[in-house]
Amino acid sequence: MSSSSVTVVEERILQYGRKEKLSWWGKTKNFRTAMLYLFPSILLFSIFLFYPMLRTVYLSFFLTDAQGVASLFVGFENFAYILQSSVFRKSMVSTLLFVLYTVPSSVIIALFLALLANEKLRGIGFFRTILSSTMGMSVAASAVIWLFLFHPTVGILNSFLNIIGISSIPWLLDPQWALISIAITTVWMNTGFAFLVILGGLQNIDQHLYENAEIDGAKYRYQLRRITLPMLSPTLFFIITITFINSFQSFGQVDILTQGGPAEATNLIVYAIYRDAFINYQFGTASAQALILFILVFGLTILQFKFGEKRVHYQ
Amino acid sequence: MKKMIYTIILLVLMVGMLVACGNEEEAASETPGTSGEENTDNNSEENTANNAENNTDSNEKNANESEASGSEPQTIEFWHGMGGGLGETLDELVEQYNASQDDVEIVAEFQGSYEELLTKFRSVGGTTDAPALVQVFEVGTKYMIESGYTTPVQEWIDKDGYDVSQLEENILSYYTVDGDLHSMPFNSSTPALFYNKDAFEEAGLDPENPPRTFSEIEEAAELLTVSEGGETSQYGFSMLGHGWFFEQMISTQGQDFVNEANGRDGNATEAEFGGEEGLKVFEWINSMHKAGSYEYYGQNWDDIRAAFQAGQVAMYMDSSAGTKDTIANAPFDVGVAFVPHADDIDPQGVIIGGASIWMANGITEEEQAAAWEFMKHLQTAEVQADWHVNTGYFAINPAAYDEAIVTEEHEEFPELRVPIEQLQETVPSSATQGALIAVFPEARQQVVSAFEAMYQGMSPEEALNQAIEATNHAIETYNRTATEE
Structure with a gap:
């Protein structure tokens, strides 16, 4: 990157010298070269991202008929309907709560496990594999496992609670519990990936820093606070952002565990979009919701960068 | 800043994926929607001309076979949503049919749940690309x-002069619109009340005389509820979180679900289940729930x-299709009874659920003829008897009930007769037509x-109103x- 910017600067200087001689064709040479290099990705992005996005914007202004074809232009009616609808508001609240439940706990648990697994002990490779193993599980498979654990009648969690004298918990049947149950499942699924990334970050920290600190007599907790966490901050920032966006887009576990119920308590926004689009065949309102979700996540991510990135220490 | 740009791109990508998912479907269905019929007609003519070629293209396995044998059976694709044991039974039926003749090969393909x-x-x-035959659930009829x-x-x-009167009238009526039968019923069931006979005896109730009305059920549920120190070990009654059961209790009161004679005289414009009929159901469930004799299992x-x-x-309500499994699996004696109905009314009966088989129009006349032969085959008493015994669905052709395998089965499980009686006692009307x-x-x-x-504490009136308003909005x-076109 740096060498290319040097050539750009050189070229600019050269161009400045013979400014009046350059035609429009010559002046846009850099731009055209850049476009040539960017062409493959622009093409792919256009086909798989920009076009669908524009279609979504287009559809959000229409009502669709039974075939899913945009047939009636309604302007902002879809948005107005959604914003007034109590179902959508409830869905937003559930989604925000869900993000709140899952993001901090996923990252903290993964960080804790990664710190443990970062110790050099015999057989630590085994634990590292086990702790990151949920990464290899598909959402569907993990959700089905939890479906059996949460089962109201034959679920092992309730049997266990009964053994230690606690009465059964209606995991997926009570609106308050259902969201927590889905959050537990999601945290469990998130941990593997977060663990692996954080462990990688920990291994990247220069060992000399710890050696120096030890010579200075710094204790473990002081090292953790002053060396590990600051040096790990880019990794943590990355994993927080990813987990955050993933949480907003959780779908599979909702579909398998609760189908948005009970009483719409787990009707997270992406599930609500799915339901509108593929069960009710209302692509218009579904697109409008997708756009609102996009704007929301986009805004929150920018805020996160604005305030979070300041605390990040790049080496 | 560079990282920020990367992450934003990543973010856009992720949200974009979601949007793309929603859009793909739309884009795909747009093509047939706008110009589908024209294309179809052209194609069918072409297909008739190149029938042999077309078949070879469409099915590789078939092509290989034909190379070996020289003569080519026609391939009929049949999409269905029967997973698990039901799918195995269906595959067996299809195999038997394929083995019984050489002209047509039915290719049954499981395509996931009814919705999928x-x-x-x-x-x-x-x-x-559309299959010749497709199984669609009852609510997809319209x-x-x-x-x-x-x-x-x-x-x-x-065209064929087929005698439909041999088939069960109360099942045909669901799929009959404006006097025309639109699809061939295939797997039909109704709900029924299932109850634990042993629990009835323990509670001092007569297991041979199950409760029928709302208040009888409520009383029985009270007696059947067993609780000790605030912990309930046995609830009296439960209902699955599925709209089908509610619809039954509306229809049995002779009330249409929507206006325009349940949407059969024209496009329905308003939901009609919000009157006292609907309220009775909501209040009945609510009062049991409040009393602690009702539990919700999702x-x-x-x-x-x-x-x-x-x-x-x-006690709970389940599909009649599960009767045999429920009885066979239960460690206690199971009783089966008619669905509950409101007090002081004459029960009108039930609406069928399940699915029927539709014939696609994007195929050639020959293919349709072959598909029709298969449909007729499925309706024969023999096949229906097999189907009924192995799955618990009704026999669309009542003659099947006289087949030896069915009578034997009914002797072993007399409870299987109950849903059949319930269906046959149903009074035909727009309400029970569905x-x-x-x-x-x-x-x-x-x-x-x-x-x-x-269940979370909303009043029955408010809850019912909420359902009515949301349904009306969807219909509107x-x-x-729909009227735009």
Whole structure:
């Protein structure tokens, strides 16, 4: 990157010298070269991202008929309907709560496990594999496992609670519990990936820093606070952002565990979009919701960068 | 800053994926929707001309076979949503048919749940990729009729002079619109009340005389509820979180679900279950729930079945299709009874559920003829007897009930007779014919949400109103786009 910017600067200087001689064709040479290099990705992005996005914007202004074809232009009616609808508001609240439940706990648990697994002990490779193993599980498979654990009648969690004298918990049947149950499942699924990334970050920290600190007599907790966490901050920032966006887009576990119920308590926004689009065949309102979700996540991510990135220490 | 740009791109990518998912479907279904019929007609002519070639293209396995044998059976694709044991039974039926003759080979393909199946069919409907036969659940009936992708089976009934009167009238009526039978019923069931006979005896109730009315059920549920120190080990009654059961209790009171004679005289414009009929049901469930004799086990069929099998609930409603399994699996004696009805009314009977088989119109006349032969084959008493015994679904052809395997089965499980009697006692009317609305899946979801809101403390009136308003909104939105064309 740096060498290319040097050539750009050189070229600019050269161009400045013979400014009046350059035609429009010559002046846009850099731009055209850049476009040539960017062409493959622009093409792919256009086909798989920009076009669908524009279609979504287009559809959000229409009502669709039974075939899913945009047939009636309604302007902002879809948005107005959604914003007034109590179902959508409830869905937003559930989604925000869900993000709140899952993001901090996923990252903290993964960080804790990664710190443990970062110790050099015999057989630590085994634990590292086990702790990151949920990464290899598909959402569907993990959700089905939890479906059996949460089962109201034959679920092992309730049997266990009964053994230690606690009465059964209606995991997926009570609106308050259902969201927590889905959050537990999601945290469990998130941990593997977060663990692996954080462990990688920990291994990247220069060992000399710890050696120096030890010579200075710094204790473990002081090292953790002053060396590990600051040096790990880019990794943590990355994993927080990813987990955050993933949480907003959780779908599979909702579909398998609760189908948005009970009483719409787990009707997270992406599930609500799915339901509108593929069960009710209302692509218009579904697109409008997708756009609102996009704007929301986009805004929150920018805020996160604005305030979070300041605390990040790049080496 | 560089990192920020990367992450934003990543973010856009992720949200974009989601949007793309939603859009793909739309884009795919747009093509057949706008110009599908024209294409179809052209294609069918072409197909007739190049029939042999077309078949070779469409099925590689078939092509290989034909190279070996020289003569080529016609391939008929049949999409269905029968998973697990049902799928195995269906595959056996198809295999038997394929082995019984050389002209046609039926290729049965499992396409996932009814919803997934319909979504897939929506995207290929009207094109040459569409299957010749497709199984669609009962609430998709209105959509299928309006889709323009299907040929009503009535055409072939008329052409062939097939005698439909041999089939069960109360099942045919669901799929009959404006006097025409649109699809061939295949797997039909109704709900029934299942109860634990052992628990009845323990509670001092007569297991041979099950409760029928709302208040009888409520009294029995009270007696059947067993609790010790605040912990309830057995609840009296439960109902699955599924709109189907609510619809039954509306229909048995002789009330239409929507206006325009349940959407059969014209496009329904308003939900009609919000009157005293609907309120009776909501209040009945609410009062049991408040009294602690009712427990809710969610929207999953398996969960409520497991609760019944484990003795946690003494009475519940289930599909008649599960009768045999329920009886065979239960460690206690199971009784089967008619669905409950409101007090002081003459019960009108039940609406069937399940699915029927539709014939696509994007195929050649020959293929349709072959598909029709297979449909007729499925309706023979022999096949229906087999189907009924192995799955628990009704026999569409009542003659099947006289087949030896069925009578033996009924002797062993006399409870299997109960849903059949219930169906045959049903009084034909628009209410028991079942509603015909395109937004049925949504309406059902709204009813379930209303019940769930009520379990959380909402009053029955408010919950019912919520369901009515949401259903009306769905119907209204649908009608605005439907009348546009």
